[in-house]
Amino acid sequence: MNEKIKYGLSAAVLALIGAGASAPEILDQFLDEKEGNHTTAYRDGAGIWTICRGAILVDGKPVIPGMKLSKEKCDRVNAIERDKALAWVEKNIKVPLTEPQKAGIASFCPYNIGPGKCFPSTFYKRINAGDRKGACEAIRWWIKDGGRDCRIR
Template sequence: MTDIKKQVFGLIGSGVLAISAAVVGYFEGKRNYAYLDVVGVPTICYGHTSGVALGDYMTDEECLTLLRNDLNVYYKAVVDSVNVQMTEVQTAALVSFAYNVGIGAFKKSTLLKKLNAGDRIGACDELRRWVNAGGKPWKGLINRREVERWMCQL
């Protein structure tokens, strides 16, 4: 986890999307061929799931374009939903979180309610609740949420 924290620090000032891309890329990894994720959802590139079918293939460049386009959508959802000031690192944490759980889940989350009520610490702590996939805790999600929580507190 120290590697991704160093990457985040190195990207401060580069913008929310650059930081988000580093975090998402680190935790999602990249696969050019479609595969089933841990809960059986067809997935490709950096965790993209919309419209994916097994057998699909994308080049590295197509994967980067898809990630950029996806992150723009999640960034917009985050900034449209949050009504308190945040740093670029805090915003990137929420973009990574929303990318992973979905916009609908993000918008309905207690995390967002607490954040908008001014309880930033409580909101950041909510990230620790989102570690299950298929009804059980996953080490990868636990690690990701700890990094997002750390970012949320910067």
Template sequence: MSARARKALAAGAVLGLLAMTATYLTEPWEGTVNKAYWDRLGQVWTICTGETLNVKPGMVKTDAECKAMLLSRLENDFHKPLTRCIPGFDKAPLGWQGAMLDEAYNIGVGAACSSTAAKRARAGDFHGSCHAMTWFNRAGGKVIAGLKNRREYGDATRLGELELCLESLK
């Protein structure tokens, strides 16, 4: 196989991972709001699909702009750093990659890279890593039902990170 073909396949795999994560985890859990709003819990201006970077009061984005922003951030600000802090990230089970990527988007790449989930993945313990991701279920020191559902088995309409993660290990 040529170097160009290998590069194209690798790019396709990353695009598939980003699309899967955005569609089945990040968008359903974050929701999409096209006008900037003040997130009282995070104490930050937010828009689109939980986006807080450079958001100003009064900003408005289209659905297409929100989707492009999410995919760009997932790739550049979360996927790429995860591949640096977890060797072999792109060779790990796809569901584990998606769960880790969504979690990093939600808790921050620094927290994700220094987490027990990342440490277990670096040791090749993906089952243990999947379960360690569920520990990020608190805000303000309290377990939040929505975060618990997101980290575990989801709810009636949304897939949970643990659910996707474990399914990919079968």
């Protein structure tokens, strides 16, 4: 079976994991592939104005229609957002995690659904109770963005 189809991860992400890469390295590769790096503001699936890899704020100000950033500025914004997401995982997930698990949870909770939706979620309750299998099952329930199915095909 094709590895990307089986796991929803590219060969590049799997290679990083296999090489023992850090959570920031894995998360950067994953987000670059899944989110892209847009230097011009765009609406995400929920209609929210975003830029770079999905940032909604730049220098503390909301992204607005027509906003444009250089690739270098997006790289800085992306690093800030990545580091915030990983710090959230470190602070809020109470069980030991591997580097790939940190990257995966950072992508899911603070990065995509946001802390406000993550805290009351079954995923959050299960992972912190040590129920990894149940937490993985609960992630699969989050398949809609703006009412559209966004599962990896």
